[in-house]
Amino acid sequence: MRTEYSCFITQRRVELSGMAGSSQVEKHFRFVVVGGGISGVTCAEQLAFQFPGDEVALLTAAPLVKTVTNLKQVSKTLEEFDVEEQPSSILEEKYPNLKVIHSAVRVLRAKQHVLQTEDGHNFRYEKLCVCTGARPKLLIENPHVLGIRDTDSAQDFQKKLCKAKRIIVIGNGGIALELVYEVEGCEVIWAIKDKAIGNTFFDAGAAQFLIPSLEVEKPEKTLPCKRARYTIERAVNPKAGSLDHGSALGPDWHQGISLRGAEEVSHNVHVEYECEIEAVLSQHDFMQSPLYTQNSDLGTWPVYAQLTNGKVYGCDFIVSATGVVPNTEPFLQGNNFELAEDHGLRVDEHMRTCEPDVYAAGDVCSAGWEPSPLWQQMRLWTQARQMGFYAARCIAAHVLEEAIELDFCFELFSHITRFFNYKVVLLGKFNAQGLGLDHKLLVRCTKGLEYVKVVLSRGRMVGAVLIGDTDLEETFENLILNQMDLSSYGEELLNPDIDIEDYFD
Ligand SMILES: Cc1cc2nc3c(=O)[nH]c(=O)nc-3n(C[C@H](O)[C@H](O)[C@H](O)COP(=O)(O)OP(=O)(O)OC[C@H]3O[C@@H](n4cnc5c(N)ncnc54)[C@H](O)[C@@H]3O)c2cc1C
Numbered sequence: 001m002r003t004e005y006s007c008f009i010t011q012r013r014v015e016l017s018g019m020a021g022s023s024q025v026e027k028h029f030r031f032v033v034v035g036g037g038i039s040g041v042t043c044a045e046q047l048a049f050q051f052p053g054d055e056v057a058l059l060t061a062a063p064l065v066k067t068v069t070n071l072k073q074v075s076k077t078l079e080e081f082d083v084e085e086q087p088s089s090i091l092e093e094k095y096p097n098l099k100v101i102h103s104a105v106r107v108l109r110a111k112q113h114v115l116q117t118e119d120g121h122n123f124r125y126e127k128l129c130v131c132t133g134a135r136p137k138l139l140i141e142n143p144h145v146l147g148i149r150d151t152d153s154a155q156d157f158q159k160k161l162c163k164a165k166r167i168i169v170i171g172n173g174g175i176a177l178e179l180v181y182e183v184e185g186c187e188v189i190w191a192i193k194d195k196a197i198g199n200t201f202f203d204a205g206a207a208q209f210l211i212p213s214l215e216v217e218k219p220e221k222t223l224p225c226k227r228a229r230y231t232i233e234r235a236v237n238p239k240a241g242s243l244d245h246g247s248a249l250g251p252d253w254h255q256g257i258s259l260r261g262a263e264e265v266s267h268n269v270h271v272e273y274e275c276e277i278e279a280v281l282s283q284h285d286f287m288q289s290p291l292y293t294q295n296s297d298l299g300t301w302p303v304y305a306q307l308t309n310g311k312v313y314g315c316d317f318i319v320s321a322t323g324v325v326p327n328t329e330p331f332l333q334g335n336n337f338e339l340a341e342d343h344g345l346r347v348d349e350h351m352r353t354c355e356p357d358v359y360a361a362g363d364v365c366s367a368g369w370e371p372s373p374l375w376q377q378m379r380l381w382t383q384a385r386q387m388g389f390y391a392a393r394c395i396a397a398h399v400l401e402e403a404i405e406l407d408f409c410f411e412l413f414s415h416i417t418r419f420f421n422y423k424v425v426l427l428g429k430f431n432a433q434g435l436g437l438d439h440k441l442l443v444r445c446t447k448g449l450e451y452v453k454v455v456l457s458r459g460r461m462v463g464a465v466l467i468g469d470t471d472l473e474e475t476f477e478n479l480i481l482n483q484m485d486l487s488s489y490g491e492e493l494l495n496p497d498i499d500i501e502d503y504f505d
């Protein structure tokens, strides 16, 4: 480690052109990380660990920080971990050189290597990592349309749900899949653009396997949920972060809260396929519109949604589970960041943005490197942790003038989660993404038990979807990573009478 950067925090008066209240106390940290979610905390922890003689600042708008615990490597690339929302003091006790500052960043002057927070402090850094996550991409700004992102929005949702008789869920990804299954005691109209449910994770076959779960009573929870719950009360400093700045929820977020509506029913989900929202109307506007004369029998609801298939539904409120948009806002103005198509800060294979000494990780960034043929970015908890960790390693390598190669975790996409009470493992090009017609699918399905899909390209396995307790993840991961020619096995590959694990050992 070079010594000329030994630990220092200086306080002095500086003039920063263009910053409000230009004469401010400046604090100097060698490393600054912005964002107290999984990516930011992982990055800050790793930097604090690697540079014990230097001060690391973690600036965050949220009152609590998220830490990863019980990290378990399930296989070479699959990992599971618990996440705890904790007061920052726990992090500071663990890493005495890590200082958590609860204030949102308002301005960045990348050329000057200076940040300004909402409470008027300026921070000078040598290396900065932006980990500000993303926010819900709401269909429309409307008091009756909710997004779910953090503990505050989840709490707001829960408060409204307990009085609701009918809600409309828009979107066909992770949040929608979780909600339609978890919500009870309330009718759910689920409006999706596609022909099948769960388009971001599944194909039509897997959707068909899953859909009967919506038609039966929800089973009692079979798995004790060991993951940490999200704290609802505001700890530490309630004024520290504005409410729209919380960290994203993640696995099992719904386990700690009751998702029950006002009615005495289990599931009551009606799916409207291949449609979008045409218009959202308040009760008053609906009554005044020509739609009312055609739909006067709909009853009285706080809000009405007109779908593109011509149907109109009244409901208590609408959930817009329509993806996320990266939180790049305070960093763009006056700087030269390059944004990707999805509006994320584009980073290279060393997690560097195009502003010098500014790195980014997690939901806020978009991988700008040529990806491995078996990996794609998805805004997921695991990738946030991996990127935060790797960004810290890159920062360290650059400071120490060492070489660093792209981390192995970016070789193969892998994700473990649960949908509809089934374990779900996704590997590689699980939906044949980008393969065009150049692929073949093998499927094995036992109703109510398991769904196994393998994607083969030129005889090699390039992706898999495993739903249920298939126990195949490790073997398939190996087959995907070693790219063995499997042409000669044909459909035998999924023959349930062959112990495939033994076979390829
Ligand atoms: C309901 C829900 C369920 C999910 N379920 C899963 C799941 O089951 N599995 C999975 O893999 N992923 C899941 N995800 C996705 C996962 O939670 C995210 O991909 C991950 O948490 C992103 O982490 P992050 O650190 O990049 O961002 P975040 O967790 O969003 O953290 C961003 C941080 O930046 C701070 N911040 C923002 N702006 C500023 C600013 N200007 N100044 C200072 N600080 C700022 C925020 O306060 C926050 O602390 C889910 C997401 C949601 C919303």
Ligand SMILES: NC(=O)C1=CN([C@@H]2O[C@H](COP(=O)(O)OP(=O)(O)OC[C@H]3O[C@@H](n4cnc5c(N)ncnc54)[C@H](OP(=O)(O)O)[C@@H]3O)[C@@H](O)[C@H]2O)C=CC1
Pocket: 139, 170, 171, 172, 173, 174, 175, 176, 178, 192, 193, 199, 200, 276, 277, 320, 321, 322, 323, 324, 378, 379, 380, 417, 418
């Ligand atoms: N268990 C897990 O792994 C979970 C992961 N998450 C993650 O959290 C993040 C947020 O989740 P979520 O909001 O569900 O995002 P997702 O990206 O998972 O899904 C968004 C969905 O909304 C659809 N959509 C987008 N715009 C519109 C529109 N205007 N009208 C109708 N539908 C639209 C998308 O369709 P299209 O793709 O065609 O644009 C897609 O089906 C994601 O990164 C997700 O991966 C969330 C919950 C659980």
